[in-house]
Amino acid sequence: MLTRAEIDDILRLIDGSDFTELKLEMGDLKLELRKGGLAQPFHTGQNIPAGGIQPQPPAPPAAVPAPVVASGGGSEIPAPLLGTFWHAPRPGAEPFVRPGDSVGADTVIGIIEVMKLMNSVAAGIAGTVLEITAPNGELVEHGQCLIRIRPH
Template sequence: MLKVQEIRELIKLVDQSSLDEFVYEFEGSKIKMKKNVAGTEVVTRPAVQTAVVEQTPQPQVVVPAAVSQTAPVEEKQAEPVKEVNVDTSNLHKITSPMVGTFYQSPSPDSDAYVKVGSKVSKDAIVCIVEAMKLFNEIEAEVNGEIVEILVKDGQLVEYGQPLFLVKPE
């Protein structure tokens, strides 16, 4: 099965191309992408295995010439996250309310909403989680000080995953 990053790259390539539909099948798994007016739809179906399968080499994905002509995707370099050794038992965890991509700032050329040591109020925006091209502002939930940032900018986060540790006031 393809990795999440590989699926993301396929989505971008299909979205930027003139293709209306893309289908990928391998060992009982199938990924089908169709373009529509609202955006790109991704459907995945996991393979059901009934026997032990020996490790096989990764399949090669054949990309139509129209897709391979697109410009390379630029990766944004994330700033290193500062680590602080702190007793976390009395700290509040700000968690992700959804699966998506974590962003520390409103745009790539803007400063981060918060940094380690920043004072926040309970309704202050601390980050954005992007899901299905919707940018959701995440609030601090408590008054306090940011002690630790647990994820990197541009990282995929899961529902309920801790994003920040806050020392409540």
Template sequence: MLKVQELREIIRLIDQSSISEFTYENSGTTISIKKPTETAAQESVAQEVIHTKQVVQPPVVEEKQEVVTKEVPKQQADTEVVETNDDTIVEIVSPMVGTFYRKPSPESDAYVEVGHKIDESSIVCIVEAMKLFNEIEAEITGEIVEVLVGDGELVEYGQPLFKVKTK
């Protein structure tokens, strides 16, 4: 199974290359990435130019990449040291774009609250991406000192989710 970092690297390499379609299969997991070809991109730009003469605001043209996975393991969150007066505070950041959930289900308690002690394998939240619920592990040992994102909010890759005091 690919790790999130490996998947990000594959996406980056394909995005920078001239490859328009990529499929990877391993142990029952399939990942497919497709991007528009140059001619399709040129046609959409040409259509946009024609369309802008008829409409006051042109539509936004976006390149889309499709990533399909069948089974997703627990994800490990990235951590980064925050530049503050207290060098023991570390942020747990989102390893992907998605919707942030503090609880495994609406009627359950939150995975962590301010003051909870965590270790490397502690699950701190779920990030839903493409209808898949990814449990995020802390990757550090310490105490939660601040929750930076509200339940159900959209999060970006690298966005801080929690502040943790490490010692």
């Protein structure tokens, strides 16, 4: 059975992502989460004690943060969701971008992994990569700076 802390972690991951629905089945536990829309009943196959998990209204979808102009120069490209940031498409592969690379708004700068799902992150602006600030394979928070770009 999932603990309240584990369910809270799942809710934070979904809230900070572009996903609108999650279905999880573990043994007798069946959990369905949806952003927006009407709440659906779920069945755990187990009794939830009084004072246990309480239904909450769905959270509005999180807006994707826009690039922020940094005081040190360039624009900071923020993480659109919480997860593990990867510089390359797979271990041992060349990174998506390096400092000095020219990028377009739709250039993939990295991947954020959330619950084994890989989410490509685009630069959002055209320019030259100044610095990659988020470490490879580390957890990043929603809105945390991933890279800095000097706009063209």
